[in-house]
Amino acid sequence: MPRLDRTQDVVQRLRGHWRLSLSEPLWGRSAILAMNRVLDDEAEARLPHRAGWCLGPDSFRQLLESLSESAQIVSLESVLQLHHDQLPRIALTFDGGWRDTLKQVSPALERLALPANVFLPCPVTQRAWSSWHEAIGEALWRDETADHARRLLAEAGLPAPPTVGTHRDERYSQAIRNYIAELDQSQDATALHAVASALDADPAFADEALDAFSIRRLEQGGLFRFGSLIPPHATTQDVSALIQLRESQHQLAVLCRHPLRIATSASAHADEGLARLAASAGIERVLTHRTGWLEPPIDTVLLPRFAITQPVANSPGRLFDWLLGNLPS
Template identity: 45%
Template sequence: MTHWNLALDMAQRLRGHWRRSLRVPLQGRRAILVLHRVLPDEAAARLPHRAPYCLGPESFKHLLMSLVEVSRIVCLDTALKPHHDPRACIALTFDDGWRDNAEVAAPLLEHYALPASIFVTTGLLGRPRGVWWEVIGEGLWQGRATQRIHDALCDAGLPAPPLPPAHPGHAYSEALLGYLTQLRQYDPLTVNATAEALYPDLDQPPHGLDPFSVRRLEHGGLFRFGAHGVLSESLEPLSDARVCWHIRRSRDDLARLCQAPLEAFAYPDEQPSARLRRLARRCGVRQALAGRGGWLVPQLDPLAIPRIPISQPVAQSPGRLYDWLLSSWQPIDVRATVN
């Protein structure tokens, strides 16, 4: 980290602690946080290509302890209702339904009796299938069949990945982050199909929850489950028919698996367009969560409910966390008409 970055980091932490000391900005406020993974190894979660969507056990515990000091952690339905509590009401959500949600995150939440909602990519449930960025990113990072990965991506018309050095470190992890971010700009069907073809060759365990874990967690009473699509692909570039298939199929899958699935659907997209909201309504969705957006406000589009994403650097530092939560979040543009 450069001296300039260190200075910015220190300023952010100090500003966050100052905002935290005021307490007033949190009174009566409501928010939904969105996380993805909680890895069993903090150092692994800290690597640049994982940090945006992975926490470790220590940073996850820091997040929970920081939140309970100034807010009530509540279920999703409670967070969506206005309140006059002097503390903020914050709901925790997890996207994709990773195995480590049950193996690492759930025991900590159960220990503190804190509720959470998990939005599941139902095509991963108990199946030998992986999320594309994990298949490609971890395959390269672990040095497994790297030439096979390189050739498959190039044959599919996708950019060539950076091949790992003999001993991958922080610099290569940063290069991987840049490459995976670049892949998000390409056709999601092509990227997913390439990862599907690679997955059997890379000796990776299933990434998703198994049906038994879903039922066990739901039966415990602290966790509820909602739909997040069938495969890990952005909905925006897809045809109307494909978007509707994702929404309807994933909700049907959960209805067969869970006793009381959540009404809400979680878009894989950060900010759903008017088109996606219109298609969600056509599919019978009455509540839908975006990937980001900010604090909840009274004039809320129920088909574009905002959430605040949490990364490993934010979670591990109370100062960063409060500065992040109280930053000037831009609400989702709901001015576009949804017919």
């Protein structure tokens, strides 16, 4: 780690712990945390192209320990209720429906009897959801999908991705991360979403989603609730998105005893059009990518969340700096 990065990390840790000592601002506060995946290998999760959306077993355990010491981890229903507790209420959410929810997340939460909420794109398709950033980055990283990804990017007229050296190492992972950032700044999102959709259908990713049996098993355990994931750029004018969302709600009602009437949005931007789409599908609340604490009265449709990355989860100081640094002034 460069010296400047080390200095900034120390500052964030100290600032986070200092802010945590000011406990009074947390009275009656509530927040929702957003995560995607928890891998079985910390080093794999720490790779630059994954660190923004994957945790490892150690960082996830550290996150739970940090939160359990300074907050109450509760259900979504509880986090949406006004309260006057000294400790803040925190709800955990996982987007995408990845199979590691069963393999990594569930055992960790069961040991501590902590609840969580999982949002699925479509329960019966057995395809997990990821953003185009994640889908393209992961496909370029894997040896069995890299050629397919390069071909799709070329056919879409997009810039050529970085070439892999003799080994897939941290340097190559950083090159993928830089490439994804360049695409995000310079390319049309429609083409990128099309490439990601084609990659999601690759057989290499077929066994990475929760199946119907696992969904039922997790819900029957009493700690997990399931809701729908609204596809990116869905609007009330998009008839196919509305049909897909209603079908997802119907499938959840078949699979689950108590499906959530809350959905999460895969779009980076949330507006009133998204709220109307959700209402048309019978959804009461939508969790967005807007950062922030829940503010009373909690009666709005579009709700903020805190996205948790691997570096934030792994450091109590960074975590508290991230959470407490966003308290309303």
